[in-house]
Amino acid sequence: MSPADSNARPLRILVCIKQVPKAQELQVDPVTQTLKRVGVPSEINPPDANALEIALTLKDRHAAEVVVLSMGPTSFDESLERAVAMGADRAVLLTDRILGGSDTVPTAYALSETIQKIGGYDLILTGEETTDASTGHVGPGIAGHLDLPQITYVSEVRIVDGTVRARRTAEDGTEWWQTAMPSLCTVNFGCNKPRSPTLTGKIRVKRGGVIAHWSCADVGIDPKKVGLLNSPTIVAKVDTIRLPPRAGHIFSGEPKETVRALLEALIRDRVIAP
Amino acid sequence: MTDGHGLEDKSHFRGVWVFLEGRAGHLRDVSTQLIGEGRRLADLRGTPLTGILPGKGVDALAEQAIGYGLDRVIVVDDPILEIYRSRPYAQVMAQLIRRHKPEIVLFGASKNGRDLGGRLHAILETGLAADCVKFDIDAEGNLDMIRPSFGGKSLAHILCKKHRPQMASVRRNVFVAPPHNPERRGEIVREVVELSPQDADATLLEFEEFTKEGGLRPEEADIVVSGGYGLADPKNFALLQELADRLGGAIAASRKAVDSGWVPKTLQVGQTGMTVRPKLYIAVGISGAVQHLAGMQEAEKILVINIDPKAPLFEIADYGIVGDLFEIVPELVRQLDALKGGDASDRRAVPAEAR
Amino acid sequence: MERFDAIVVGAGPAGSAAALTLARKGFSTLLVERGRSPGVKGMFGGRIYSWALHDLLPDWAKDCPVERYVVHENMAFLAEDTALTISFDSPKLGEGRSASFTALRAKFDSWLAKKAQEAGAVLVTGIRVDGLWQEDGRIRGVLVAPNDRVAADVVVIAEGATSVLTRSAGLKADLEPREVSVGVKETIELPAEAIQERFGLGDKEGAAFVFAGQASLGLRGGGFLYTNQSTISLGLVVSSEDLAREKVEIQEVQTRFRMHPAVQRWIRGGKVTEYSAHLVPELGAGMMPRLWGDGVLVAGDAAGFLINNGYTFRGVDLAIASGIAAGEAVEAARAAGGPRAANLQVYEKFLRSRNVLPDLERFRRAPLYMKNERLFDVYPRMLLEIAERLYTVDGSGKERLADIVLREAGAAEVPKWKLLLDLLQGARSM
Numbered sequence A: 001m002s003p004a005d006s007n008a009r010p011l012r013i014l015v016c017i018k019q020v021p022k023a024q025e026l027q028v029d030p031v032t033q034t035l036k037r038v039g040v041p042s043e044i045n046p047p048d049a050n051a052l053e054i055a056l057t058l059k060d061r062h063a064a065e066v067v068v069l070s071m072g073p074t075s076f077d078e079s080l081e082r083a084v085a086m087g088a089d090r091a092v093l094l095t096d097r098i099l100g101g102s103d104t105v106p107t108a109y110a111l112s113e114t115i116q117k118i119g120g121y122d123l124i125l126t127g128e129e130t131t132d133a134s135t136g137h138v139g140p141g142i143a144g145h146l147d148l149p150q151i152t153y154v155s156e157v158r159i160v161d162g163t164v165r166a167r168r169t170a171e172d173g174t175e176w177w178q179t180a181m182p183s184l185c186t187v188n189f190g191c192n193k194p195r196s197p198t199l200t201g202k203i204r205v206k207r208g209g210v211i212a213h214w215s216c217a218d219v220g221i222d223p224k225k226v227g228l229l230n231s232p233t234i235v236a237k238v239d240t241i242r243l244p245p246r247a248g249h250i251f252s253g254e255p256k257e258t259v260r261a262l263l264e265a266l267i268r269d270r271v272i273a274p
Numbered sequence B: 001m002t003d004g005h006g007l008e009d010k011s012h013f014r015g016v017w018v019f020l021e022g023r024a025g026h027l028r029d030v031s032t033q034l035i036g037e038g039r040r041l042a043d044l045r046g047t048p049l050t051g052i053l054p055g056k057g058v059d060a061l062a063e064q065a066i067g068y069g070l071d072r073v074i075v076v077d078d079p080i081l082e083i084y085r086s087r088p089y090a091q092v093m094a095q096l097i098r099r100h101k102p103e104i105v106l107f108g109a110s111k112n113g114r115d116l117g118g119r120l121h122a123i124l125e126t127g128l129a130a131d132c133v134k135f136d137i138d139a140e141g142n143l144d145m146i147r148p149s150f151g152g153k154s155l156a157h158i159l160c161k162k163h164r165p166q167m168a169s170v171r172r173n174v175f176v177a178p179p180h181n182p183e184r185r186g187e188i189v190r191e192v193v194e195l196s197p198q199d200a201d202a203t204l205l206e207f208e209e210f211t212k213e214g215g216l217r218p219e220e221a222d223i224v225v226s227g228g229y230g231l232a233d234p235k236n237f238a239l240l241q242e243l244a245d246r247l248g249g250a251i252a253a254s255r256k257a258v259d260s261g262w263v264p265k266t267l268q269v270g271q272t273g274m275t276v277r278p279k280l281y282i283a284v285g286i287s288g289a290v291q292h293l294a295g296m297q298e299a300e301k302i303l304v305i306n307i308d309p310k311a312p313l314f315e316i317a318d319y320g321i322v323g324d325l326f327e328i329v330p331e332l333v334r335q336l337d338a339l340k341g342g343d344a345s346d347r348r349a350v351p352a353e354a355r
Numbered sequence C: 001m002e003r004f005d006a007i008v009v010g011a012g013p014a015g016s017a018a019a020l021t022l023a024r025k026g027f028s029t030l031l032v033e034r035g036r037s038p039g040v041k042g043m044f045g046g047r048i049y050s051w052a053l054h055d056l057l058p059d060w061a062k063d064c065p066v067e068r069y070v071v072h073e074n075m076a077f078l079a080e081d082t083a084l085t086i087s088f089d090s091p092k093l094g095e096g097r098s099a100s101f102t103a104l105r106a107k108f109d110s111w112l113a114k115k116a117q118e119a120g121a122v123l124v125t126g127i128r129v130d131g132l133w134q135e136d137g138r139i140r141g142v143l144v145a146p147n148d149r150v151a152a153d154v155v156v157i158a159e160g161a162t163s164v165l166t167r168s169a170g171l172k173a174d175l176e177p178r179e180v181s182v183g184v185k186e187t188i189e190l191p192a193e194a195i196q197e198r199f200g201l202g203d204k205e206g207a208a209f210v211f212a213g214q215a216s217l218g219l220r221g222g223g224f225l226y227t228n229q230s231t232i233s234l235g236l237v238v239s240s241e242d243l244a245r246e247k248v249e250i251q252e253v254q255t256r257f258r259m260h261p262a263v264q265r266w267i268r269g270g271k272v273t274e275y276s277a278h279l280v281p282e283l284g285a286g287m288m289p290r291l292w293g294d295g296v297l298v299a300g301d302a303a304g305f306l307i308n309n310g311y312t313f314r315g316v317d318l319a320i321a322s323g324i325a326a327g328e329a330v331e332a333a334r335a336a337g338g339p340r341a342a343n344l345q346v347y348e349k350f351l352r353s354r355n356v357l358p359d360l361e362r363f364r365r366a367p368l369y370m371k372n373e374r375l376f377d378v379y380p381r382m383l384l385e386i387a388e389r390l391y392t393v394d395g396s397g398k399e400r401l402a403d404i405v406l407r408e409a410g411a412a413e414v415p416k417w418k419l420l421l422d423l424l425q426g427a428r429s430m
Ligand SMILES: Cc1cc2nc3c(=O)[nH]c(=O)nc-3n(C[C@H](O)[C@H](O)[C@H](O)COP(=O)(O)OP(=O)(O)OC[C@H]3O[C@@H](n4cnc5c(N)ncnc54)[C@H](O)[C@@H]3O)c2cc1C
Pocket: A016, A017, A018, A045, A047, A048, A069, A070, A071, A072, A102, A103, A104, A105, A107, A111, A125, A126, A127, A128, A129, A130, A132, A133, A134, A135, A136, A137, A138, A139, A233, A235, B127, B128, B129, B130, B147, B149, B150, B156, B158
């Protein structure tokens, strides 16, 4: 029988969250036609917020505990607090100097060990990839470490009779996959609208005690397997791309005039034939 | 579950491997592109190029693959491998790699390629570079794996010096597929990997294929008319279609337009969609997030139509109109028609080079 | 479900004062603010009379984010391009209970909310309370979403002038246009040295101006200018009814006001960095809404505690005093058996002892007086004509002052008896 159906034990859903620099946004909202200004420097990696929303939706439907976890500096608390304010039950931050510079192998390893330490999990969710390094390796990496079934690039997750069903977006179409629990899914950016923090959630954050900070020693992570020196890859250098210079003929004014000017330019530059 | 190669001696690791993906009896384009680049790297290293093809009844595909430039194909034939599944495929790759110790393993940065690479690199505890667009061999003989970072504003050189194999996934449509040579001969090696039915730990319940758009594919078009969230409503894509019709172009979209369900996923341009390099890319109501730029910034010319003069996409525009797309696009269609003497249907604007 | 003894909605001066008082008295208190931080949603003309702050936090001056203590009071009457200014300077203005100071709302509100937190209140920002959770005709707590509610024995509504919750609790009739004015405010950046030099001020000294006449284009209302440390607050409050009748936008009035030479000379070279508009309830004590119900109290602007007679503009002090009174009323109600309406009725008593009601009643006639259009249009014009004649020396014979006044009154078509009545009425309501 499914843990969701039985009274034995609520589901435990873990959501991996990375805090990333916020993309600078300054644009007109097409619906309200007003300028959107969001200048906050950091945010929850956007697909991770979608993963959290899936977890919270499952929690709305089944008896479930949602635990968010992250690996990073204590400044990541900001995102974990937001996750709790949105409705997660608690958060774990794996934070330790020796983790600095880890590539995706140690990151997946360290998160896996943390997940083991939390224990009792039925479903692990991650984002499809981050907006900063965007490798998309960490989710499948955790599944590899923990030897779990994995379903990547999912937009919807259901729990049916103790199994996980997820809708995956592949190149050629959408697939519905089923696995036993526990398993891991990586979640598509934009597949849902993450909910706003609640008053109840914010009060819980204010009351404190919802975020646990663990060190590698607390978790039992082998220091020889993490950090910059123990990462198989290094970023040897970063070249800035010199994109070809663009002409930048920008027209504004009366539509008739701007369009005429544009077409003239396009024809003059032989981009389109007259 | 993991290996952990702390490597003193890397010289046992030889050869370049490419992971092959087939679909409906053909290699995926990302796989043929991979063979082309793999060939170059294998020649640089003076080693053979091997394709890995797990599947069920894939001999014909193996033959076909050799024609693109492989020296050998390792086929693992097993009913469990009939469709792609993370665990058995990762198992097969891990065992073959342990057995043969290749120096370089390349995957397509497709959904399945990244699914597999991510799982596998954690099992093997070796380096994997994501979504590469260029490779070199450095002075010490390491593979210099070059990938866009920060949304394509820069290129990061990733090295994996102490671990083998060096693994990378490769972005689609970056490398050119070599011509197929049916005469080319290569070795087909069958290998067996222990798999049990339990390894099929995921069941495919349902598959719904994306409807193939009848029209021109954006990757192949000289002119791409791409719509974003600024279109505000799916029916407004008809406006873009009118413009595309006048220009002989194809329709594409930003991910936000796709995620809103306005257009099919197959039309998405960007980091997690396709890369296009048309002669003219017309972006309508698209702000220009880095993830979008990743898929179109190599277009020859870029035309931006956006109501917000501060939209980041204007920064890389050759041409732009600041204005309401609902006024600009119809006006553009009108004036194009006027240029053509009113009859738009059969006299299309052709890219100048095509004349 | 989370629960508290008391929930205060709105971390403006009224809300923070109420939360601070409640927390001090040992109530577990939640203070909810919809803005990202207290004060960001508000707007502020700049001057706070400190007497109520003395009562709440006797040593407020230690760390209160004061911009400048007001020691120069000015009243200016504007015509098309002339101005008559009456100034009152006294260093004593900046001392003791009667001191007033200028402050930036974002800083001041955050500071006061922090005091409430330090006293033990839980402050949550970025959440808009959507409604009161009512059951059996009694308030049980607040609602943000159907499944996001927090329980409390008593809710103090300190939501400011919009008073959405106040009305939903059945505590107040809908505002009519004639009961509200619109306030606008601009923040103008100028270096501190420039401000001090222009206004003749010392380091922490500040100046305050009220403007009548052409400031509001003759509509009922007036303008104000306050000096902050390195900004100037410049704004207007104008009757919504008049704006609607004359079909002018408040922005237009503000722009013309800003361009007036008598205003320009103070703000010249400054950069406008902020603009905001806000409702101002124009209720005297005569229109006081019902301020308590079962498990609920209303404080500050939401209760209409505002005095605006064209010469003084007081809201923050009354908000703070009413917040204290609300806290005291909740405590008294607890002693009497719980926060039922009958027990919360003591609120009125505390509003009296805290000087909110007495002051409002004293100025009760002010709103009526404000309705007298002559005050905003005719008299300022008259005064200026008089001044112009007095100060224009061109070699022609000089008239007696009284003759000038009477002739101007005649020219302005105000019967003498009305002039007298207005003067009397004005003096009384002041
Ligand atoms: C320019 C650049 C290029 C890089 N390229 C590579 C590379 O090619 N190969 C490589 O191995 N490393 C690379 N790295 C290192 C990489 O940034 C780190 O390994 C990082 O810890 C995780 O990678 P990611 O951000 O790509 O995560 P992804 O794999 O994209 O993340 C997927 C999901 O995993 C979860 N997740 C990821 N990180 C965390 C975390 N810290 N805490 C909780 N959950 C998390 C989230 O749910 C996230 O959505 C690169 C770094 C830089 C700066």
